Every structure is written in C-alpha cells, then in structure tokens.
Amino acid sequence: MHSKTLSLLVVLAFAYNPAVADQIFTVSSSDTRGVWQGWGVSLAWWAKRFGTRTDLAQILFSTSSTTYNGQSVPGLGLNIVRYNAGACSTNTYGGTSMAVSPNIKASRQIDGFWLNWGSTDPSSSSWNWNVDQNQRTAMQNAKNNGANRFQLFSNAPMWWMLKNKNPSGSSDGSENIQSWNLQDHATYLATVAKHAQTNWGINFESVEPFNEPSASWWKADGTQEGCRFNVATQSTVIGYLRTALNNQGLSSVQIAASDENSYDVAKSTWNGLTSSAKSQVNQLHVHGYQQGSGDRVGVYNNAAGKTLWNSEYGESDATGSSLASNLLLDFRWLRPVAWVYWQAIDGGGWGLIDGNNDSGSLGAVSQKYYILAHFTRHIREGMTILDGGGDSVVAAYDSARRKLIIVAVNWSTSGQYLNFDLSRFGGVSDGATVPRWSSQLTSGGTRYASFPSDTKISGTKFWSYFGPKEIQTFEVSGVSR
Known part of the structure; x- marks a missing residue:
C-alpha cells in the first residue's frame, strides 16, 4: 500500500x-x-445613551440576525432585563441639592423619580415620571424583541436619603443612608414598581434594594452610584420592602438580595441576615466578580429553597475566554437558574459590543459576544440544566x-x-x-x-x-x- x-x-x-x-x-x-429561567443584561449604564437604538435591542434580545456595521450579527436572545432605579436629580429642595462626585461620568448618573422628601404621593410635584427616558425606552424595546422577565434594582437610594447627599457613597465608604430614610428607600422602589405596572406595561417580577452593599469602595469620589448597607440594615430594609410592595398591591413581586460582589461575601451576608429577612427573600442574587475563586458551593447551599441567580458578571477580557470559563464554573458549582451580563456596550473589553457610553461612539461586536451566543442561543428558558x-x-x-x-x-x-x-x-x-x-x-x-x-x-x-x-x-x- x-x-x-x-x-x-x-x-x-x-x-x-x-x-x-x-x-x-x-x-x-x-x-x-434546575430549570433555566434565562439570560439577561442590566440596562444601566449603556441604555442611558443607546436605549433608543432598535437595532441594538434586536441584537441583544431577539434571536434574529441583524445587520450591524455592515455585518450580519446573530441575536443573543436574552430574555431578562435589569432596570436601574436611579439615585440622581438636579433639583434643589429646602435649600438642599445633590452632591456630585468629581469622578463620576455622566453616563453613570441615572435620574431618579422621587425628587424630594416633600410627599410620598407619586402624583405630586415631589415626583417626576418623565426622566430616564432612554433606559425606559430600552426596556420597552427589549420587551418588543422577546424579553419576558424584568427586575428592578437600585445602585443607591435617592440622593436626599443619604447622609452626605452624595449617591456615590460616603467619605470613607461607611454606611451612607440616613436611618430615618430606610423605609423611604423601600417606598421608593415599591412605588416605581407599581408605576411601571400601571403606566409602562412592565411587570417587575422582583425588586433588589441593594447593589454590592458590603463593599467598602462606595465613596464620595467614586465613579458611579453606590451605597454601603450594613448587614443588619439590609435585614431592616428587606422587611420594609415587603410591606411596601404589599401596600402597593404587589404581594406577588419577589424580593431579591443581596447582589454582593463576590461568592464569599454573598455567603457571609446571607448568614448574617435575620431569619425574618431570609424568609422574605425569594431570590438569592450574587455577582460573579470573584471569577475563578470563591465558595460557589457555599452560596448554592445557602440558596436552598430560593431562586439563585448570578445577577451580574463582567470583565475586560474581550476574547470571551474568561466569560466561558467562569460561566462553566457557575453551571458546575454555583448552579444558578439565570445569568446576567453587566455592560452590553462599553470599552476596554468590558462590553459585548465596543462603545463609549459618554461620547456615544459605537465599535465592533466583540469575540466575547459570540462566545456568549454559544450559550444564550441554545440553552433556552424552560430547559433543564444537566451535569x-x-x-x-x-x-x-x-x-x-x-x-x-x-x-x-x-x-x-x-x-x-x-x-x-x-x-x-x-x-x-x-x-x-x-x-x-x-x-x-x-x-x-x-x-x-x-x-x-x-x-x-x-x-x-x-x-x-x-x-x-x-x-x-x-x-x-x-x-x-
């Protein structure tokens, strides 16, 4: 031969x-x-600038192919939207106005609806429901393209609820919310959820009152909205939120907590919540910034009887290698039933699509986008995840x-x-x-x-x-x- x-x-x-x-x-x-609930993305901050772009909504939330920058891009088919209730406003009330971090970018200042402490009545002049138009438009565009799960979350309470009136944090990273405004924070979120149901046609399935609340980096010179909540305070706010949602006729809306930055901190925070607070939390949410480290199994064990999400993940590796590695580790050890990416559009490798949320420039679809598509376009809501x-x-x-x-x-x-x-x-x-x-x-x-x-x-x-x-x-x- x-x-x-x-x-x-x-x-x-x-x-x-x-x-x-x-x-x-x-x-x-x-x-x-577990039975898969879906894939998602947070709207803050990219939607503040690009929320009116229908092509971007098609790319992210449909499974259709969309022409972008002269190329056909397969839609990711995301079905989960996380909408950020903002903390900022430019008004003055009672001689008091918001303090602004010298380092915050305009794209990271999200306008809030409750302008001052004068009235809890959402139809009064203390409220302005016309702000944050682009992020709300992005949410509607997402719904029009197939998104069916919506969550309301908060990076920080409204500025006037804070000790130093700065929605980026305190001077030293300590707890910044005034004790007498804990109930107001819960009232604010419940009122937004009710308004969305009545006026926007959006039914938020869950409300998350915190974002990385145990972190020490929420400081007055920070680059975004943020606020520390001590664990004992979190328990109190959770109780207030349950009451506020019930008072709005939203007893079926679930509470999610605590969106800690890492698996280890999430486990510690959960263990520190009161038994009453734990019973009122329906969804245990954690962020994936610990990447390949951390006690994923410990978080999974804490979540017994609760719905577990990785509610925020992001990094600067545009190749998608880090994303794939950490997502597979989550499937194997954390066992969430939903997974949410942070910035759909951003620079420095963070975005699924390269872009600048302040200048409004848009670039190429990243390799990371296509890696994520391997999961999102095939593992769909309602499927059973297997080993x-x-x-x-x-x-x-x-x-x-x-x-x-x-x-x-x-x-x-x-x-x-x-x-x-x-x-x-x-x-x-x-x-x-x-x-x-x-x-x-x-x-x-x-x-x-x-x-x-x-x-x-x-x-x-x-x-x-x-x-x-x-x-x-x-x-x-x-x-x-």
Missing part, C-alpha cells in the same frame, strides 16, 4: 474512532441543576422538543478530540446528524461558525475535533431522559 494512503487511513481511523478521544464526557440524564460530566462542559435538555444541548470547551493550547457519551439517554439514534457551532476563544478567531452535517452519532456516542482554545455547541435531537 502507498505510504500516503496508509497515512490517510491512520488519520481517518483516529478521527472516527471514539476510543482514541483525548477526553470522554458522560452526560447525565438524571443529575439535574455535562466535567468543568468544561454543560448540558441542557428541552423536554418539549426532545433536544439535548451540549456546550464544551477545549482549554488546551493543542487540538484534541472530545467524545460525548449519551448512553444514559433514550432514543439515541445511531448515524443521526448532530449540528454544531464553533468559535475560537481568541481575538480575531472563528466566530460562531455553523457546521450542520459533519458530526454523526456512532452507537450512543459522538465526538468532534476541537482546535486549541475552541468552544463548540451541539444540538442532539430525538433523545429522551
């Missing part, structure tokens, strides 16, 4: 023999990780469509074959085609390339070659749990 022919046969034998796969993952049909068999794999099952989704990453700097064992599922069809999508976790790499027919099931297994630092998504149809 010719040596070149022999070499070709050896290569083909390696490519189509699952026994020589570099890694084998057995996907569980029974180790369930994929390792830290680099997640699986989800759609019972209505009898479809199994697998997202996997090869973290190696060398190419390798990954083999997926589906023997625990029924209906696996020998020879069936498995469509797949591929992206590279590097700048300028392949972006969400579709391969509809090059992967086949052999027995109860299939396998695929992964290049260095590559993510692939697979859809297996006709299987049952």
Whole structure:
C-alpha cells in the first residue's frame, strides 16, 4: 500500500474512532441543576445613551440576525432585563441639592423619580415620571424583541436619603443612608414598581434594594452610584420592602438580595441576615466578580429553597475566554437558574459590543459576544440544566422538543478530540446528524461558525475535533431522559 494512503487511513481511523478521544464526557440524564429561567443584561449604564437604538435591542434580545456595521450579527436572545432605579436629580429642595462626585461620568448618573422628601404621593410635584427616558425606552424595546422577565434594582437610594447627599457613597465608604430614610428607600422602589405596572406595561417580577452593599469602595469620589448597607440594615430594609410592595398591591413581586460582589461575601451576608429577612427573600442574587475563586458551593447551599441567580458578571477580557470559563464554573458549582451580563456596550473589553457610553461612539461586536451566543442561543428558558460530566462542559435538555444541548470547551493550547457519551439517554439514534457551532476563544478567531452535517452519532456516542482554545455547541435531537 502507498505510504500516503496508509497515512490517510491512520488519520481517518483516529478521527472516527471514539476510543482514541483525548477526553470522554458522560452526560447525565438524571443529575439535574434546575430549570433555566434565562439570560439577561442590566440596562444601566449603556441604555442611558443607546436605549433608543432598535437595532441594538434586536441584537441583544431577539434571536434574529441583524445587520450591524455592515455585518450580519446573530441575536443573543436574552430574555431578562435589569432596570436601574436611579439615585440622581438636579433639583434643589429646602435649600438642599445633590452632591456630585468629581469622578463620576455622566453616563453613570441615572435620574431618579422621587425628587424630594416633600410627599410620598407619586402624583405630586415631589415626583417626576418623565426622566430616564432612554433606559425606559430600552426596556420597552427589549420587551418588543422577546424579553419576558424584568427586575428592578437600585445602585443607591435617592440622593436626599443619604447622609452626605452624595449617591456615590460616603467619605470613607461607611454606611451612607440616613436611618430615618430606610423605609423611604423601600417606598421608593415599591412605588416605581407599581408605576411601571400601571403606566409602562412592565411587570417587575422582583425588586433588589441593594447593589454590592458590603463593599467598602462606595465613596464620595467614586465613579458611579453606590451605597454601603450594613448587614443588619439590609435585614431592616428587606422587611420594609415587603410591606411596601404589599401596600402597593404587589404581594406577588419577589424580593431579591443581596447582589454582593463576590461568592464569599454573598455567603457571609446571607448568614448574617435575620431569619425574618431570609424568609422574605425569594431570590438569592450574587455577582460573579470573584471569577475563578470563591465558595460557589457555599452560596448554592445557602440558596436552598430560593431562586439563585448570578445577577451580574463582567470583565475586560474581550476574547470571551474568561466569560466561558467562569460561566462553566457557575453551571458546575454555583448552579444558578439565570445569568446576567453587566455592560452590553462599553470599552476596554468590558462590553459585548465596543462603545463609549459618554461620547456615544459605537465599535465592533466583540469575540466575547459570540462566545456568549454559544450559550444564550441554545440553552433556552424552560430547559433543564444537566451535569455535562466535567468543568468544561454543560448540558441542557428541552423536554418539549426532545433536544439535548451540549456546550464544551477545549482549554488546551493543542487540538484534541472530545467524545460525548449519551448512553444514559433514550432514543439515541445511531448515524443521526448532530449540528454544531464553533468559535475560537481568541481575538480575531472563528466566530460562531455553523457546521450542520459533519458530526454523526456512532452507537450512543459522538465526538468532534476541537482546535486549541475552541468552544463548540451541539444540538442532539430525538433523545429522551
């Protein structure tokens, strides 16, 4: 036999023999990780500048392809919107006006609706419901493109509720809200939720009264709105918020807490809340800024009986490698049922789309966007999350469509074959085609390339070659749990 022919046969034998796969993952049909509620994004701060852009709403919230910068961009299909009730206003009342941090950017000052302490009546002159138009428009555009879960959250109480009247924080990072305004803060959020229901056609499913409340970096010279709440104060506010929501006829609206910056702090805060406050919290929310560190399992254990979200995640790695790594770790160990990205549009690698929220300039769609698309476009609301068999794999099952989704990453700097064992599922069809999508976790790499027919099931297994630092998504149809 010719040596070149022999070499070709050896290569083909390696490519189509699952026994020589570099890694084998057995996907569980029974180790369930919750029913997925969806993917989301916060509107502050990018929506203050770009909220009227219907093309951006289509890109983020629909699954349709949209032309942007001359290219066709596949929609992410996000369905969760986090709307920020602002803390700022420019009015003066009783000789008092807002103190402004010298370092805050205009895009990070979100106008609030309750202008002063003169009246709690939302129809009085103490309230202005015409502000924050762009963020509200973005929320409506999101709804028009398929978003169906809305959350109201607060970065800081209205400026006049604060000791130094500065919505960026106190001089030393200590608790800044005046004790006699704790109930006012709860009243403010409940009133906004009611107004949204009555006037905007938006039903907030949950309200989050804090944002990273244990952090020490909320200071008067900060770059955004922020406020420290001691854990004991958080318990008090949670109780006030439950009463305020009930008084507005919003007893079905849930309370989320406490949106701490890291997994470890979230665990500590939860352990410090009173039993009454814990009973009134329906959703335990945590931010993912601890990235690859922290006690994810501890947060999951604390969330027993509660709905657990990673309600904010972001970093400056535009390749999407960090995003994929930390998201897979969340699926494996934190086990949230929703996951929310922070800034859809921002510079320095933070945005899914590069842009400047102050100048209004827009740039390219990042590699990170396409990496996120591997998850958001395929793992959809209502699917059951399953154990994929390792830290680099997640699986989800759609019972209505009898479809199994697998997202996997090869973290190696060398190419390798990954083999997926589906023997625990029924209906696996020998020879069936498995469509797949591929992206590279590097700048300028392949972006969400579709391969509809090059992967086949052999027995109860299939396998695929992964290049260095590559993510692939697979859809297996006709299987049952």
